[in-house]
Each structure stands twice: as structure tokens, then as C-alpha cells.
Amino acid sequence: MLSGETAKGDYPVLTLLTMSKLCLEAESTVNYQEVFREALLCMKKPPDVTHTIAIAAASAAISCNASAIIVLTATGHSASLVSRYRPMAPIIAITREEQAARQMHLFRGVHPTLYTEPKNEDWKADIDLRVAHGMKEGKACGFIKSNDLIIIITGWSKGSGHTNTMRIIRVP
Secondary structure (H helix, E strand, O other): OOOOOOOOOOOOOHHHHHHHHHHHHHHHOOOOHHHHHHHHHHOOOOHHHHHHHHHHHHHHHHHHOOEEEEEEEEOOHHHHHHHOOOOOOOEEEEOOOHHHHHOOOOOOOOEEEOOOOOOOOOHHHHHHHHHHHHHHHHHHHOOOOOOOOEEEEEEEEOOOOOOEEEEEEEOO
């Protein structure tokens, strides 16, 4: 974090760029497999289904060297759980809720994206459209490219609190 004096000094942009470079360098030295293993060891009680899916996604991201994890989320809870396990892959969180998108900026490794298209009456088609939007966003940000493996986390019931599905797909 920058102090007020540093942020308002003679070189605020250079200071911010230097801080960003330092953070990226520090992150590049992290052993993500070890962080994941230690996070699992610290777990006190058996997790719920959503938490189990988050663990599986973080593990799969390591195993298959996924380029990104796309999470369809209403509240941001699923994205925060995945973030807790520090996957190396960026987490692209797709939500229709502005407040959730703002709050997810605080989670490590999460790139929140507000999806503003109207809901499709066909629920499965709506999921597919949001996943396609996530892939488009991931490509635009340089996280993913065609033929990469990505992980997708969704729910197969309407509403929040129903995350129960993980898929691994190859980006078209």
C-alpha cells in the first residue's frame, strides 16, 4: 500500500509501477503447490459442496496447468473460496451483480467481470453464454488463448449457494 505522501508525491505513476513490478516478482517465487497443500492441512472441518468444488478447482488447475479458472457466481462467494487456495491460474469471475463485482476486486487473483446481458430463458444456454463471455474476457486480458485448458465452475441449480459443478475444457 502506498501512503498519502508517496501517492501524491512527484512520481506517483512511477511509484505505482515499481510497486506493481515488485508484487509480480514476489508472486512469481511462490510455490503454489506447497501453498495449496498447507491450506488443506489447516482446514478444520469437512467443507460444504461449494468449498469442495473450490478445492477441486485449485487442485485441477495445478494438475492440468490450467490457464484460467472461470467462476460463474452471483455473490462472489465461490470465487473467494477458490482464491483462498491461491491457484496460479487467474480466476475470472462472471457475475450480474455490481456489488459482487466490486467486492471481488479485493480477492487475490480474481478478475471480476460484470455480465450485463439479459438472462436467457433457457438456463443452460444462459450458462454457456456467460462461460463464452468469460473466455472472451480471458483472451482480451491475455490470460488464455485458443487450445489452452481452463476450468469452469458453475451451479446446476438457480440462485446463489448452489455451486456444484466443475468442468475442464479446451478453449476453442
